[in-house]
Amino acid sequence: MSKIETPTSTDELSIISGEICGTNLTLDRKSKYFADGGLRTEGLFKQSNKQNPLVSIITVCMNSASTIEKCISSVLAQSYQNIEYIIVDGWSKDETLKIIKKFKQNIDYFVSEPDSGLYCAMNKGLSLARGEYILLLNSDDWYTENCVQTLIDTQKEKQVDVVSALADYVDGNENHQFTTQPTPLDITTHIRNPLRHETMLVPAWVYNKFGPYDESYRVIADFHFIIKLYEAGIKHYTLNKPVMSFRNTGISSTDMSALFKERARILREQFPYINNTDVRILCDLSELKQSDVEGVLRRNRMYHKFHASLLAFAKGRWKFQDKFLEDNDTEIFEKDYLRIETFTTNAGGGAGIGSQRRIEALSSIGVDVGLNALFASNSPVEFNQLTRSKEDNREIKPIELVSENCFVIRQNTPGFKAEEMFSSHRSVIRLSDMSLEINRADVLHFHWMSGILDYDNFDLIANKPIVWTLADMTAFTGGCHYSEGCEGYKKDCSNCDLVGPNKEIVNETWKTKKRAYEKLNNLTIICPSQWLADRASESTLLKRFPIKMIPNPVPLSRYFPTNKTVARIKLGLDLSKRYILFGADNLTSKRKGGAQLAEALKILRNKKEKNIEVLTFGESNIDLPFPQVKMGYCSDDDQMRLIYSAADVFAFPSKEDNSPLTVSEAMACGTVVIAFPVGNIPELIRHKINGYIAKTGDIDDFSRGLQWCFDETRINRIKRSLSAVTSLRNNNNPLTSAQRHAELYYQVFTKEPSKP
Secondary structure (H helix, E strand, C coil), X not given: CEECCCCCXXXXXXXXXXXXXXXXXXXXXXXXXXXXXXHHHHCEEXXXXXXXXXXXXXXXXXXXXXXXXXXXXXXXXXXXXXXXXEEXXXXXXXXXXXXXXXCCCCCCEEEECCCCCHHHHHHHHHHHCCCCEEEECCCCCEECCCHXXXXXXXXXXXXXXXXXXXXXXXXXXXXXXXXXXXXXXXHHHHCCCCCCHHHCEEEHHHHHHHCCCXXXXXXXXXXXXXXXXXXXXXXXXXXXXXXXXXXXXXXXXXXXXXXHHHHHHHHHHHCCCCCHHHHHHHHCHHHCCHHHHHHHHHHCCCCHHHHHHHHHHHHHHHHHCCCCCCHHHCHHHHCCCCEEEEEEEECCCHHHHHHHHHHHHHHXXXXXXXXXXXXXXXXXXXXXXXXCXXXXXXXXXXXXXXXXXXXXCHHHCCCCCCCCCEECCCCXXXXXXXXXXXXXXCEEEEECCCCCCCHHHHHHHCCCCEEEECCCCHHHCCCECCCXXXXXXXXXXXCCCCCXXXXXXXXXXXXXXXXXXXXXXXXXXXXXXXXXXXXXXXXXXXXXXXXXXXXXXXXXXXXXXXXXXXXXXXHCCCCXXXXXXXXXXXXXXXXXXXXXXXXXXXXXXXXXXXXXXXXXXXXXXXXXXXXXXXXXXXXXXXXHHHHHXXXXXXXXXXXXXXXXXXXXXXXXCCCCEEECCCCCXXXXXXXXXXXXXXXXXXXXXXXXXXXXXXXXXXXXXXXXXXXXXXXXXXXXXXXXXXXXXXXXXXXXXXXXXXCC
16 A cells, blocks of 8 residues: 555545546535544555456445444455455444444545435445445445455456355354355346345446436345346356355345335336236245236236246246246246237338337337338338238339329329328238238237238238227228218218219228128227227228227427427527428328418418418428428427427318327427317317317418417416426327237237127
């Protein structure tokens, strides 16, 4: 040990030693409830070297007079030659501090002052540590003589991040009870703590990156910390040898109520979708029975991460206890989690984005789900590209193939009156071409299947559990995606006026769908809006099937309010303007209401409203009576969040819609929406509270809604913005949506197929 140029006062020491965990420790030397000492207070600091990196051992204690001396002695007796020893005492009322002071010439630093608990003291010790590696030793435990040397040698040999070892458990009289078994840092870490943190040799950089301990936990913050290490992919090795004795008289061994409460909290944080009964079952692993595990696994088969974690834990537990199950009892342990395969025509369109977001939400809660699509326009997620029928060998893009074969094209159809697209029953892919994807799925999930749904061969999926999210009305009509007020879908779509004289395609499509649906024995329909659910339940084609209303999830981590001034500066927009935002995939679509918006803006202009500009995003141009700032087509969530946040109001003049992404995204960003009562608008907007619902087709009222938005005071604008965010988050929360989908998957999977 040498005297070097280092901090000589405790306050200076605290500033430089605050590097670990990013904290600066402030020690109140003026308080009468304070004492410190050790070699550091004399200016003596140990250093690392290549041969022997500095290892910091930290002991925290409180009223430990009966055990602390053995603990200290075991550290001082270590064969390893480069150790700094730090003791953090919580202002003990017994002889603890007196015993510590006996060893002050052998302790690098000790401090005694009141703290808020075990992990507060540990974090204080971490902030004082200067070693390359850190060990934490409780005051009622002790190390073997070669503990540190053994761990250091193992770390060098195995070249891992963290090394740990086994521990001998002893009772209060130091009688040996058992030795822990080696347990890997693997997927079972989500269920049980695999490591004794007192044996963990942890590099300082790991604590800097993943620490400190969460002090809101009073008993098992180390478990919480170890889970973070596993999820971060920290490399770990367990030495199959005990290097310490652990006295089972500490709080984590005696205060079982606190332990179970905190285990429940950790389980809920990791798996917020499992029910309270299952959480309670898993709190006390020592009493866990095979029947308990079977029940929990059955109830949670949907959740890949949770199911895999518990299954791996259960297999290890019963094998370790040498209680191999009888053959007829092992079925639940051999079953895997469910696989969901999602199918959509375009992985990057509006429905494709909806599928992506649902898959993202489901994956976050551990559901095993994949995406299959014919093509993608700017899809940021990985998907399996479906291969079209091998009979068609032409070199043609999938989007063009679908358009050519499956949609009624306006310019090629004399007398075509529909304002929206019309698609036939034809498919460019056969179900047999998707046999691999279908066979590996436990549940099929359809979402906007125009051009890829082989209605003629539905017998291949007759008994397959199917969930179908409707993006529009086409699943229960003769081909129209929006019926434009027609109610022919309530009968047979036999007299359609929207496609002109070529009505046979409508009749043929409706009849083909009817024959196909009659083959299905386990179909459940999901509608993202009550409007669409009501129409589906009134349709002749779908009314016999269960129909659920589940809102589409919105990624709240990417769509949230951004300061308006900041958003405008980043986008290069004028801070003084009043911006009306309007956007769609196709701004000139008649259903999207561009013409209605233009008329409403003319009324606004005639009222001599000034300083107004219109922000537009989308692929096409549109003539409007106010200056435009054209943002173009934007697929970047961060950019779209800025656009929504920069606007004063989002205008949504659509005449028919289901669950438009733009409305929910705008509200998530705190931007109020002016709209007609279409789709899910009545479910999201409270009139004149967090938006404005104009009377159906009333252009004057739509204009009044825009003016209402501008006339409000600043405090009212803030209130309605917050209300918009709250409404959206309550309705379109991704976790809630994922849970509801997962529960539905399990229901349809376990349902017995039956003909009506």
